[in-house]
Each structure stands twice: as C-alpha cells, then as structure tokens.
Amino acid sequence: MPQAASRQRRDLSLDEIIDRAAVILRDEGEQALTMRRIATECGVTPMAIYHHVTDKETLTGLVMDRLIDAALVPRSVGDWRTDMIEFASRYRRVFIDNPGAGRLYVRQPVIGPGTARAVEEVFRILATAGFPPAVIGRAADAIVLLIMGSLVNDLTRPANIRDQLIDVIPRSETPHMKRSLKTFSHRDPEQRFRDAVAWLLDGLEHALIQERS
Amino acid sequence: MPQAASRQRRDLSLDEIIDRAAVILRDEGEQALTMRRIATECGVTPMAIYHHVTDKETLTGLVMDRLIDAALVPRSVGDWRTDMIEFASRYRRVFIDNPGAGRLYVRQPVIGPGTARAVEEVFRILATAGFPPAVIGRAADAIVLLIMGSLVNDLTRPANIRDQLIDVIPRSETPHMKRSLKTFSHRDPEQRFRDAVAWLLDGLEHALIQERS
DNA sequence: ACCTGAACACCGTTCAAGT
DNA sequence: ACCTGAACACCGTTCAAGT
Numbered sequence: 001m002p003q004a005a006s007r008q009r010r011d012l013s014l015d016e017i018i019d020r021a022a023v024i025l026r027d028e029g030e031q032a033l034t035m036r037r038i039a040t041e042c043g044v045t046p047m048a049i050y051h052h053v054t055d056k057e058t059l060t061g062l063v064m065d066r067l068i069d070a071a072l073v074p075r076s077v078g079d080w081r082t083d084m085i086e087f088a089s090r091y092r093r094v095f096i097d098n099p100g101a102g103r104l105y106v107r108q109p110v111i112g113p114g115t116a117r118a119v120e121e122v123f124r125i126l127a128t129a130g131f132p133p134a135v136i137g138r139a140a141d142a143i144v145l146l147i148m149g150s151l152v153n154d155l156t157r158p159a160n161i162r163d164q165l166i167d168v169i170p171r172s173e174t175p176h177m178k179r180s181l182k183t184f185s186h187r188d189p190e191q192r193f194r195d196a197v198a199w200l201l202d203g204l205e206h207a208l209i210q211e212r213s
Numbered sequence: 214m215p216q217a218a219s220r221q222r223r224d225l226s227l228d229e230i231i232d233r234a235a236v237i238l239r240d241e242g243e244q245a246l247t248m249r250r251i252a253t254e255c256g257v258t259p260m261a262i263y264h265h266v267t268d269k270e271t272l273t274g275l276v277m278d279r280l281i282d283a284a285l286v287p288r289s290v291g292d293w294r295t296d297m298i299e300f301a302s303r304y305r306r307v308f309i310d311n312p313g314a315g316r317l318y319v320r321q322p323v324i325g326p327g328t329a330r331a332v333e334e335v336f337r338i339l340a341t342a343g344f345p346p347a348v349i350g351r352a353a354d355a356i357v358l359l360i361m362g363s364l365v366n367d368l369t370r371p372a373n374i375r376d377q378l379i380d381v382i383p384r385s386e387t388p389h390m391k392r393s394l395k396t397f398s399h400r401d402p403e404q405r406f407r408d409a410v411a412w413l414l415d416g417l418e419h420a421l422i423q424e425r426s
Numbered sequence: 427a428c429c430t431g432a433a434c435a436c437c438g439t440t441c442a443a444g445t
Numbered sequence: 446a447c448c449t450g451a452a453c454a455c456c457g458t459t460c461a462a463g464t
Contacts, residue, residue, distance in 0.1 A: 106365045111378065120387045138408055
C-alpha cells in the first residue's frame with residue numbers, strides 16, 4: 001500500500017506537467033490551456049508549475065516537440081518523392097488533427113528531440129535523392145514553408161471563406177476571379193497540400209537533372 | 214475657425230480608428246495594440262470603439278486588408294515567372310516590414326478589397342502564363358502556402374534558432390544534420406523564399422509543358 | 427527544493443446609463 | 446446614434462513566505 005500523501009506533494013514532475021498540458025490541449029483546445037488550468041489538473045497551485053518550467057511558452061514548446069516525436073514512424077521504403085510527400089503529410093496531420101497544438105505551433109518556435117529527428121529525416125530523404133548538401137538545406141526549408149503555410153491556411157482560415165472575395169469589390173474589377181475562384185476555395189485541404197509539395201519536388205528534380213546533364 | 218469640440222465628440226469614424234490602430238501596430242507592435250490603447254489614441258473611451266466595430270478581430274482584419282491594398286502597385290511587365298516572384302515577394306514584404314501585422318496575419322483570416330485585388334492579380338499572372346482555370350486556383354493556393362509559411366518562419370522563428378537542433382540529441386542519431394544544417398539555418402530569408410517560389414513555378418511550368426505536348 | 431497565498435498589472439467585452 | 450462608467454471574468458507572472 002502506497003504511503004499516504006504528504007501535506008505538500010513533492011512528486012510533481014515536468015513529465016507529468018507536459019502530459020497533463022497535452023491532454024488539455026488535445027481535448028479542449030488552446031484557450032483552455034492556461035497555467036491555472038494545468039495547475040488544477042496537476043492538483044497543485046499555479047505557481048508550482050513555474051518551479052519546473054520558466055514560462056508558458058517553453059512548456060507549450062515541450063508539449064509540441066513531444067507531439068512531433070510521437071508521430072515519427074520508422075522510415076518508409078518508396079522512392080524519395082513518395083517518401084517526402086508522405087513524411088510532409090504525416091507531419092502536417094499531427095497539427096491538423098490537434099488544431100489547438102497547430103495554432104500554437106505557427107506562433108512560437110519549437111526546438112527539441114522530435115524536431116531534430118524530423119529535420120534529420122527530411123535531410124536523409126533529400127540525400128538519398130542525390131541532392132548535394134548545399135541544396136538540401138534550401139530544399140528542406142522550402143518544404144517547411146509549405147507545411148507551415150498549410151497549417152496557417154487550414155487552421156486559421158475557415159474552409160470556404162475565400163468565396164467572399166468575389167463580393168467585396170465590383171466584379172468588373174475581377175475578371176479572372178469568376179473563372180478560377182471555385183478551384184481556389186473548394187478543395188480538399190490535404191490534396192491541395194500534396195499538390196503543392198509535388199510541384200515543388202518537380203521543380204527540385206528538374207534542377208537536379210539539369211545540373212547532371 | 215472650426216467649431217469648438219462638443220462635450221461628446223461625435224466625429225469619430227471607423228476610418229480614423231483603423232488609421233490609429235495601424236500606426237500603433239506599425240510603431241509599437243502587436244502587444245501594444247489593445248482596445249484600450251486604440252481608444253486612448255482616438256481620445257475616447259474603450260467602449261466607443263465597439264460602436265464602430267463588433268470586436269477586435271474584425272478591426273485588425275480591416276487594418277491588414279488596408280495594408281495589403283496599399284502595397285499593391287500597378288502590374289509589372291516582365292514574363293509571368295518574374296511577375297509572380299516579384300508579386301509574391303512584395304506581398305510577403307508588407308508583413309515582414311510590419312512584424313506586428315505579420316504575426317496577426319498568420320493568426321486570423323483577412324477578407325476585403327485589398328485581399329480580393331491581390332488574389333485577382335495572382336489569377337491574372339497565372340492566366341497570362343496559359344494555365345487553365347482549373348489549375349489556376351490550385352497553383353494560386355500553392356503560392357499562398359509559401360507566403361504564409363515564409364511569414365511564420367521569419368516572424369516567429371529567430372534567424373539562427375535552427376543551429377540548436379544539432380545539440381538536442383546525440384550526433385550519432387543525426388548523420389545528415391552535420392552536412393546540411395548550415396544551409397538550412399544560415400541564409401537570407403528573402404532569398405530562401407524566392408528560391409522556394411522559383412522551384413514551385415518550375416514544377417508548374419513543367420506540368421504545363423507536358424500537358425501541351 | 428518544492429510548494430502556497432496574495433497580489434500586480436493587465437486583457438476583451440457586457441451591461442446599464444447618459445445625451 | 447454615439448458615447449461614458451463601472452464592472453465581470455479572466456490572463457501570465459512577481460514577490461514573499463512557508464516547510
């Protein structure tokens with residue numbers, strides 16, 4: 001039988017804090033994730049949290065790096081283009097499936113083991129494709145731009161909000177809008193993302209081929 | 214000589230509110246932009262603002278759409294690739310030069326005349342390139358992803374924070390990191406963005422050429 | 427070292443009232 | 446219609462103190 005709880009519980013760990021915070025974020029979203037709420041969930045006073053972490057941003061950073069790490073699965077086995085598209089889609093989906101975490105992710109930097117392993121994996125895929133190291137860094141950055149942009153678009157812009165664009169100025173000013181707006185606004189977000197990544201990889205591959213010939 | 218101010222000033226307009234808010238945001242950043250501060254700058258009580266606008270988010274939306282509209286210049290005259298890269302860079306720079314506005318922009322949707330004209334311009338450039346309407350919407354979306362991603366990266370991630378990635382896990386786990394991290398972390402942000410857009414356009418152009426043959 | 431209690435310095439917004 | 450005054454229901458965090 002475990003010892004009765006002492007007057008002051010001394011068993012609160014950083015790990016437990018991160019876990020409790022992650023649950024709140026996943027189940028109730030970002031505005032539910034307050035220091036006071038995390039403390040309550042840990043059965044402790046708000047200021048107890050500050051003994052394990054310097055401020056809220058570093059705590060949320062730890063939560064998000066852990067989410068990334070948990071989503072990394074053993075490397076896949078297709079060709080490098082497929083591997084990259086699948087990896088980027090999986091990374092994106094971590095935050096699409098956890099919108100609270102996603103909205104936090106585009107607001108603050110995240111550095112940790114999960115992030116490092118994710119970046120290493122992108123580097124590895126590009127290396128197997130045959131890109132020289134000088135290009136790999138820039139190419140990886142371009143992939144990151146698409147992931148971040150996709151999160152912003154899909155987490156902060158409601159699905160069909162772009163339909164409103166046709167009505168805010170006279171249609172005579174927007175001759176091209178009428179023809180192209182539908183494919184701009186109505187489309188599966190995941191597929192839009194995969195299209196963009198595919199085009200980017202096409203451009204990269206094209207540059208690689210030209211350099212070799 | 215103008216009339217003396219009445220006891221209750223009734224000359225506060227939405228336009229003035231937007232202007233004052235824009236100045237605060239540009240000069241002092243996002244955390245200075247509070248409803249109370251805007252009210253003070255307008256010489257009015259906080260609640261007076263709510264008579265002209267329903268909430269803070271719609272107000273900041275109006276500010277940002279106006280920033281976009283002001284940055285749109287007469288269409289350029291190069292080939293479509295150059296036009297697109299220049300347009301995207303200029304759009305991005307609006308928010309890079311105004312970081313407070315930029316950080317708000319990746320948090321909330323913005324719909325208005327400025328946004329509509331910007332989207333129309335992207336459609337126009339892609340149309341002159343010869344893309345069919347069904348592709349134009351998807352291509353425009355891909356461009357938007359890069360712009361949004363670039364804003365997130367350059368406004369929320371400090372320049373060289375990626376250097377820390379090498380130290381968070383044992384180097385034996387990251388064989389590719391050592392070779393490629395430098396080009397991933399040290400690089401002119403604007404140039405990185407232009408590279409990414411150029412690769413994307415390469416991929417798009419390639420698809421267009423293949424379709425025609 | 428680990429935690430509590432009270433307070434500070436803010437927020438956006440509602441509500442009721444004035445003219 | 447346009448604005449004021451007071452208050453509500455919160456925040457993250459500092460500071461001093463307890464054990």
